[in-house]
Amino acid sequence: MASDDPSKLRSHVWFNGREYYNFSRRANLRSLGFNRDIFKGKPVIGICNSWSELNNCNAHLRQVADAVKRGVWEAGGFPLEFPTISLGEQFMKPTTMLFRNLMAMDVEESIRANPLDGVVLLCGCDKTTPAQLMGAASADIPAIFVTGGPSLSGNYKNKPFGTGTDGRKIFDLYRTGQVSEEEMIEIEGCMVRSAGHCTVMGTASTMASITEALGMTLPGCAAIPAVDSRRYAMAELSGKRIVSMVREDLKPSKILTREAFENAVMVDMAIGGSTNAVVHLLAIAGRAGVKLTLEDFDAISRKTPFLVNVRPSGEHLMEEFFHAGGVPVVMKELLPLLHRDSITVAGSTIGENVASAECFNRDVIRALDAPLHPTGGTVVLGGNLCPRGAVIKPIAASPHLCKHRGKAYVFENYQEMHDSVDSMDLPIDKDTVLVMKNGGPIGAPGFPEWGHIPMPKVLLAQGVSDCVRISDARMSGTSFGTVVLHVTPESAIGGPLAVVRTGDEIELDVEARKLNLLISEEEMTSRLAAFKPAPPHYKRGYGKLFLDHVTQADEGCDFDFLHRLEE
Numbered sequence: 001m002a003s004d005d006p007s008k009l010r011s012h013v014w015f016n017g018r019e020y021y022n023f024s025r026r027a028n029l030r031s032l033g034f035n036r037d038i039f040k041g042k043p044v045i046g047i048c049n050s051w052s053e054l055n056n057c058n059a060h061l062r063q064v065a066d067a068v069k070r071g072v073w074e075a076g077g078f079p080l081e082f083p084t085i086s087l088g089e090q091f092m093k094p095t096t097m098l099f100r101n102l103m104a105m106d107v108e109e110s111i112r113a114n115p116l117d118g119v120v121l122l123c124g125c126d127k128t129t130p131a132q133l134m135g136a137a138s139a140d141i142p143a144i145f146v147t148g149g150p151s152l153s154g155n156y157k158n159k160p161f162g163t164g165t166d167g168r169k170i171f172d173l174y175r176t177g178q179v180s181e182e183e184m185i186e187i188e189g190c191m192v193r194s195a196g197h198c199t200v201m202g203t204a205s206t207m208a209s210i211t212e213a214l215g216m217t218l219p220g221c222a223a224i225p226a227v228d229s230r231r232y233a234m235a236e237l238s239g240k241r242i243v244s245m246v247r248e249d250l251k252p253s254k255i256l257t258r259e260a261f262e263n264a265v266m267v268d269m270a271i272g273g274s275t276n277a278v279v280h281l282l283a284i285a286g287r288a289g290v291k292l293t294l295e296d297f298d299a300i301s302r303k304t305p306f307l308v309n310v311r312p313s314g315e316h317l318m319e320e321f322f323h324a325g326g327v328p329v330v331m332k333e334l335l336p337l338l339h340r341d342s343i344t345v346a347g348s349t350i351g352e353n354v355a356s357a358e359c360f361n362r363d364v365i366r367a368l369d370a371p372l373h374p375t376g377g378t379v380v381l382g383g384n385l386c387p388r389g390a391v392i393k394p395i396a397a398s399p400h401l402c403k404h405r406g407k408a409y410v411f412e413n414y415q416e417m418h419d420s421v422d423s424m425d426l427p428i429d430k431d432t433v434l435v436m437k438n439g440g441p442i443g444a445p446g447f448p449e450w451g452h453i454p455m456p457k458v459l460l461a462q463g464v465s466d467c468v469r470i471s472d473a474r475m476s477g478t479s480f481g482t483v484v485l486h487v488t489p490e491s492a493i494g495g496p497l498a499v500v501r502t503g504d505e506i507e508l509d510v511e512a513r514k515l516n517l518l519i520s521e522e523e524m525t526s527r528l529a530a531f532k533p534a535p536p537h538y539k540r541g542y543g544k545l546f547l548d549h550v551t552q553a554d555e556g557c558d559f560d561f562l563h564r565l566e567e
Contacts, residue, residue: 071239124148164478269376274477
């Protein structure tokens, strides 16, 4: 029930009263140039900004924050912007995933420790969105998201160019001498044409779409291009809406229900989302106290058609997806399958939000009865090589390799793979299964995007464009190929991947959901008994905290002490 009683505001106890610190806080806030009447019953709205010049995806969020402030002031709120760490996917080593949980903690504690009645969260790059969702779910005060949107599509010689996906293809041509140094320099200048995240259905686009599907953004927010004026209009509307949410006491815990997560998984499958969405959704659900498992992903994948024709699993880019109608159209198509009564930050239900959505390009967003593929974009595998699961994106894989048996060629770690993948003497052929160990949360460390093992030069020279690749790492959502990821338990802690040897036979059967190492049970037991873990990568600081407390991929790779306990 809505309340205009200022004494009910969370911020009230910070600024109102006859204690010294009430007076001192008001005095210090007035040092910013605000008049005293700013304290008269206005909800204090935090604007959590992940802007950074070390994160080109989020480099426009200062302007987005200004638009949010306009909306907050207009609705009678008091906006205060604050920064958190930002995670630039392209720049951070060893991987932004190592720091996702740190950013989530920063977001949670910044919200919890300050006099905020509601918060607008600004995000965009791959890990900033799930980190803010995790932090907001844990802090549990009224919250609304404004994602940053995709950058302008690249264009080279009058051909649309998708960040990441097309870049990888061009780079393979460069590796084999089919593209010159001069051409690469020219492409470098036209691939990323503005601030904003990748222009394909990579992890950033996927997580923005999932945030909308969860009900944590206003309808239509996810796909608006970063520099489109409508992005700023959406931000202003979100600033207005958060003030009403505070008065309604509409918290994440009322939105992030079991049904909301099932909706989000379904949308992820329909858009052909990044495999990284699996690990992020598991982590967010853990923060929300919702039991979500890999089995849920597989069950939903089996009944959800793949509808969105966007790279890397389709032909178009995110601008075309936006112009076709975006996430609201996808959800309208899925309404017969969705929990349509799930509440959203708009105060209305999913069904109400998308009722009037209209598709303007059926080649980009297909109808439910005319899908690109009858089942979802991500498949969960089991078997003796991944007893706690692994994932593959069959819609971005080669159909002839989705049922495959071949001999393993093993790289013990990323550096070994990196140093030898371009060797023309690599003893492999088109049927070889490439296996890379020590790419998981503990082994890498940090669970980096090493899983898209580059196609070996010797195979590219033979005209072979894909082969089966297996690891306990992740891969970029912009990647493609017959790539098995997130093998759990990871090799560094003695999972079965640790004992695979070059020459062992491996069988992949995507339809049967199986990934098996074809050795006897006795041999497997013997090899595992002989396994010895390597020394830890870190002995101090945040790195040690990460290694001591991170969970495995099937549990979201969050810290074990941050899961919401069952009440």
